[in-house]
Amino acid sequence: MVSSGWAQMHRDLREATTKDGLVVDVRYNSGGHTSQLVTDRIARRVLSWDYPRHERPGTYPAFAPRGAVVLVTNQEAGSDGDIVNAVSRALEVGPIIGTRTWGGVIGIDGRYDLVDGTGVTQPKYASWFEGEDWAIENYGVEPDIEVPLPPSAWVAGEDPQLARGVTEALALLEKTPAAVAPPLPAPRFGTPRG
Numbered sequence: 708m709v710s711s712g713w714a715q716m717h718r719d720l721r722e723a724t725t726k727d728g729l730v731v732d733v734r735y736n737s738g739g740h741t742s743q744l745v746t747d748r749i750a751r752r753v754l755s756w757d758y759p760r761h762e763r764p765g766t767y768p769a770f771a772p773r774g775a776v777v778l779v780t781n782q783e784a785g786s787d788g789d790i791v792n793a794v795s796r797a798l799e800v801g802p803i804i805g806t807r808t809w810g811g812v813i814g815i816d817g818r819y820d821l822v823d824g825t826g827v828t829q830p831k832y833a834s835w836f837e838g839e840d841w842a843i844e845n846y847g848v849e850p851d852i853e854v855p856l857p858p859s860a861w862v863a864g865e866d867p868q869l870a871r872g873v874t875e876a877l878a879l880l881e882k883t884p885a886a887v888a889p890p891l892p893a894p895r896f897g898t899p900r901g
Contacts, residue, residue, distance in 0.1 A: 727885035739787045749800055751771035753771045778872075781856065789810060789847060807849050
């Protein structure tokens with residue numbers, strides 16, 4: 708959730724939003740400062756279609772998800788990881804799958820630099836969230852569908868959280884299919900004035 712991560716996500720969303728749905732993996736997100744950019748992008752809805760000549764139709768707003776959006780999270784997602792989940796719930800982006808986030812949304816700033824090169828920080832930015840109140844700090848965001856990742860699955864290379872996210876996205880797409888560009892209207896020719 709810093710500039711390099713946002714740059715990669717921005718590039719990835721250009722392709723991902725051409726698909727029917729998105730599974731947004733917020734697990735192991737240790738925070739940063741780009742949650743507003745992320746939630747703005749995944750909360751977009753297709754409102755219109757642009758038809759450039761000799762190219763595929765594109766969504767408006769650009770790179771809006773065309774269908775279901777599901778978030779996958781775990782206890783290692785904190786700070787901006789907590790925030791993306793809380794804000795996505797408030798915006799009704801889609802269900803949150805996994806385990807409760809770790810609950811560390813009070814942001815810090817550097818306060819003092821010590822002579823040995825280390826720094827001292829202080830809590831500075833508290834956050835209130837619609838639907839969550841002040842309850843995220845020291846608690847986290849509860850998933851809508853709890854799916855643990857047991858050590859046996861981890862060792863076997865299985866990912867039940869991601870698998871459930873895909874299952875939920877497909878189920879949502881069954882109920883509400885992804886947006887597709889409508890066909891162009893038939894050509895209209897004017898009548899000559901005489």
